[in-house]
Structures are given as C-alpha cells and as structure tokens.
Amino acid sequence: MLSKIKNDKNLFFILLIGIVSLFADMTYEGARSITGPYLSLLGASAAAVGFVSGLGEFIGYGIRLLSGIVADKTKKYWTITILGYIINLIAVPALALAGNWYIAAVLMVCERFGKAIRNPSRDVILSQATAAIGHGKGFGIHEALDQIGAITGPLIVSFVLYFSGNYKISFLALLFPALLAISVLLIAKNNYSKNDGFKTIINPIKxxxxxxxxxxxxxxxxxxxxxxxxxxxxxxxxxxxxxxxxxxxxxxxxxxxxxxxxxxxxxxxxxxxxxxxxxxxxxxxxxxxxxxxxxxxxxxxxxxxxxxxxxxxxxxxxxxxxxxxxxxxxxxxxxxxxxxxxxxxxxxxxxxxxxxxxxxxxxxxxxxxxxxxxxxxxxxxxxxxxxx
Structure with a gap:
C-alpha cells in the first residue's frame, strides 16, 4: 500500500514536469517557427539568420556540460533548473520588444542558453522520480507531453499571425504559456519537497x-x-x-x-x-x-x-x-x-x-x-x- 502511494506521488510529479515541458515547448517551439522570417523583417541577411541559429544550437548543447558539472558540485538542482527555465522562457516574449535584429539575435541565443542551463539538472530531478515507476515509462510520459507542446506551439503562432498579421503580437501571445510553465514548475518543486517517495538509487555498477x-x-x-x-x-x-x-x-x-x-x-x-x-x-x-x-x-x-x-x-x-x-x-x-x-x-x-x-x-x-x-x-x- 505504501509502495503504491509513493509510486502515485512519483507519477504525479512526472506529469507535472511533463506539463512544464508542454508549456515550455509551446513557448519556444512556437517562437522558433517564425524567428527566421522575423529576423529577416528586422533586416538580417540569410547568412546572419543561419549564423544565429547555429550559434544558438551550439551554445544550447555545449553549455550543458558546464551546467551539469556545476549542478553536481553544488547540488543546487532546483535552483539551476528554475533559473534556466526563467531565462529560456522570458527571452521568447521579449522578442516582441526587439528594435533591431541584433537584439533579437541576442534574445534567441539567451533562449538556447537558458535551456542549456536547466536541462541536465531537470533530467536528474526527473530521473529520481522515474526510478520508482520505471525510467522508460517515466521519460516516455515526459517526452509525449513535451511533443504535444511542440506541435501546438507553432499552430498557436500560426493562428495569431493569421488574424493579427503581426510578428510582435505573436511573440507576446507566447507570454501566457511561458508564465504557465514557470507556475507549474514551482508547483512541482513544492510537490517534490513534500514528497518522501523520492529515493536516489545508488548504481551498483563498478x-x-x-x-x-x-x-x-x-x-x-x-x-x-x-x-x-x-x-x-x-x-x-x-x-x-x-x-x-x-x-x-x-x-x-x-x-x-x-x-x-x-x-x-x-x-x-x-x-x-x-x-x-x-x-x-x-x-x-x-x-x-x-x-x-x-x-x-x-x-x-x-x-x-x-x-x-x-x-x-x-x-x-x-x-x-x-x-x-x-x-x-x-x-x-x-x-x-x-x-x-x-x-x-x-x-x-x-x-x-x-x-x-x-x-x-x-x-x-x-x-x-x-x-x-x-x-x-x-x-x-x-x-x-x-x-x-
């Protein structure tokens, strides 16, 4: 009975983190569907668009190594996760305020930087919960919710753009899922703190x-x-x-x-x-x-x-x-x-x-x-x- 309660708590926590990813993906995948033409509208060349996209992806993966090392050294997994999400998500609606493509480019890189900061710590937190119900099942649920956001985000942007014809309004509309993601993340943290069902499993492999x-x-x-x-x-x-x-x-x-x-x-x-x-x-x-x-x-x-x-x-x-x-x-x-x-x-x-x-x-x-x-x-x- 106690095991079932703990498993239910872990499953609920995984669903919360999955919902965070759903709203987060809705935010930045929605934005990524129009950042190319938006940079062009602000005066960027095709070469500049390619460079900014490539730089963002390079930073988005490269910084994760440093972020992971810092997280294990400090054990501040939640602090790093929350900070990363805030940078990652707030940079998106801020694109509406960009007056030129240079500022927009910086914000695009910041969005990738924020994601790089939070991913290793987020995955550690998630893995502690998935250990109780099965890592495959847990990460599978998370990925499924993540992809729902990745699909709906561009559709929302397309809908707003169709009726407004304005890129800036489209970016501003993404403030709502961004705030929802951060709010659910804080709820998840509160649930995690109260949850005695999370037990770190020591790996037996030498x-x-x-x-x-x-x-x-x-x-x-x-x-x-x-x-x-x-x-x-x-x-x-x-x-x-x-x-x-x-x-x-x-x-x-x-x-x-x-x-x-x-x-x-x-x-x-x-x-x-x-x-x-x-x-x-x-x-x-x-x-x-x-x-x-x-x-x-x-x-x-x-x-x-x-x-x-x-x-x-x-x-x-x-x-x-x-x-x-x-x-x-x-x-x-x-x-x-x-x-x-x-x-x-x-x-x-x-x-x-x-x-x-x-x-x-x-x-x-x-x-x-x-x-x-x-x-x-x-x-x-x-x-x-x-x-x-």
Whole structure:
C-alpha cells in the first residue's frame, strides 16, 4: 500500500514536469517557427539568420556540460533548473520588444542558453522520480507531453499571425504559456519537497565498468546523431524537388511529432521490460527514413517521416532512460551534460556533412545516413551483453 502511494506521488510529479515541458515547448517551439522570417523583417541577411541559429544550437548543447558539472558540485538542482527555465522562457516574449535584429539575435541565443542551463539538472530531478515507476515509462510520459507542446506551439503562432498579421503580437501571445510553465514548475518543486517517495538509487555498477558502458553508449548515440538528418534539410529537399506540396511540409513535420509522442510512450514501456535491446530495433527502423524521404513520392515521404518520428522518440525517451539507469547518483548531471554536449557536437557535424553531400549526390547522402546509423548497432549489441 505504501509502495503504491509513493509510486502515485512519483507519477504525479512526472506529469507535472511533463506539463512544464508542454508549456515550455509551446513557448519556444512556437517562437522558433517564425524567428527566421522575423529576423529577416528586422533586416538580417540569410547568412546572419543561419549564423544565429547555429550559434544558438551550439551554445544550447555545449553549455550543458558546464551546467551539469556545476549542478553536481553544488547540488543546487532546483535552483539551476528554475533559473534556466526563467531565462529560456522570458527571452521568447521579449522578442516582441526587439528594435533591431541584433537584439533579437541576442534574445534567441539567451533562449538556447537558458535551456542549456536547466536541462541536465531537470533530467536528474526527473530521473529520481522515474526510478520508482520505471525510467522508460517515466521519460516516455515526459517526452509525449513535451511533443504535444511542440506541435501546438507553432499552430498557436500560426493562428495569431493569421488574424493579427503581426510578428510582435505573436511573440507576446507566447507570454501566457511561458508564465504557465514557470507556475507549474514551482508547483512541482513544492510537490517534490513534500514528497518522501523520492529515493536516489545508488548504481551498483563498478566505476571502471561504468565508464566503459557510458563511453560505448555515447559512441553508439554519436553515430546515430551523425547520420540523423535534421528536419530543415528534409524540408529544404521537399521544397526544392516539389516531391511534397509546400503547404504539406509543416503537416509532415506535425505528423512526425505526433508519431514521436505516441512512440515515446510505447518505447518507454518496452525499455523497462526489454532494456537497451529496444534501441537496436528503433535504429533499424529509423535508419531507413533517408531513402523513403529523399527518394520517392509523397506517400513514401510520409512513411519516411513516421520512421523519422520513431527515431526521434527513441532519442528523447529511451536514450535518456538508459542514461538514468547507469549514471551514479552523484554524477548524474555531469553525465547528462557530457551526453548533451557530445550528442550536440556530432549532430552539428552530421548536419554539416549531409548538407554538403546533398549538393553533390542525394544517393551518397542516403548511404551516409543509413551507414552511420547502422554502425551504432554493434555497440548496442556489446552493451546488451554487458547488461545481461
């Protein structure tokens, strides 16, 4: 009976953090759907837009390493999480006040900076709650709620923009989900403080063995990151080739995000039952999005985006769940920080390589994408054997 009450408390807390992510994603994903044309309206060149976006993503992943180390040293997980969310979310409606593209660019980078600060600490807090109900199930629920926000945010912005025709009003409208996210976060903190159901589980794996597993795992995930095409490149291909009507490009992305949300729930449960073997299956599925998306017709593109969505679900739920199971309690934030930094670096490198290959040969791009992702499977097989 006591165990059930504790599990219910943990589940309620996970739902609260998931709702925070829902409103947070609604805020910044809504903004990211119009920041490109907004910068252009303020006088930025295409090169400037690309530079600002790239810088934001680089900072967004790179700073997570430092943030994770600081969090583990200070143990101020909640303070860092709340500070990160405030910077991350308030920067979005502040874009409405930008008088030129330089100020807008600074605010865009601040938004990514805030996210970088809070993610490792947030994931540590979340992992303490997911330990009671299953890391896979917990992170799966969180990812599903997260993706609901990622889908609805751009739709809200599109709705406001349609009726107002004003970018600044669209950014101001995002103040409401931003404030809701911060409010629910404070409620979650209060729930966490009162909750005696959170128990940090000490990892039984020896330190030397843990290091081997962690770096093997990071190698596998880095290979997937290199070969996983980002949606802007996919959308560019759809637009350039006419394979998909322009009005369907955002719809296909929304479909992929919907698949991501649903798959995260299923994959999370399967991970708790079967472990890291699930990543072998999801990699085999997601590896073949490239030929479906980059060669074929509208229907193969749709099927390809379903495969892409399953791959994204695995990266956002199962990948984090496995990390939560292997990282020791006193190094969790550092481990998540290292993971985010390395993953972001290889994602950036892969995006650059595939963008360059695209101009030479789409066939070579497809082979590169498939090859890199499938190259991760031997590492997963080794990890399966080590965890048996």
């Amino acid at each position: 330190s030397t063995e843990l290091k081997k597993i962690f770096w093997l795992y990071l190698t596998a995930i880095s290979l997937i990151a290199i070969g996983f095409a980002d949606y802007p490149l996919i959308a560019f291909h759809f637009s350039k080739t006419g394979q998909t009507a322009k009005e369907w490009i955002p719809v296909l992305y929304a479909i992929a995000m919907g698949v991501d949300a649903l798959a995260a729930l299923l994959l999370g449960k399967l991970f708790d039952k079967h472990g890291i073997k699930i990543l072998i299956v999801t990699t085999l599925i997601s590896a073949f999005f490239a030929p479906l998306v980059f060669q074929g017709n509208f229907y193969t593109a749709m099927l390809g985006m379903v495969c892409w969505g399953i791959g994204m679900a695995a990266l956002e739920s199962v990948v984090k769940a496995f990390l939560a199971t292997i990282l020791p309690s006193d190094k969790k934030a550092t481990g998540f920080g290292i993971f985010y930094a390395v993953f972001g670096f290889f994602w950036f490198i892969g995006s650059f390589i595939m963008g360059s290959i695209y101009d030479i040969s789409i066939l070579w791009l497809i082979l590169f994408s498939i090859g890199m992702q499938l190259a991760s499977i031997p590492f997963f097989i080794i990890l399966v054997n080590k965890n048996q």
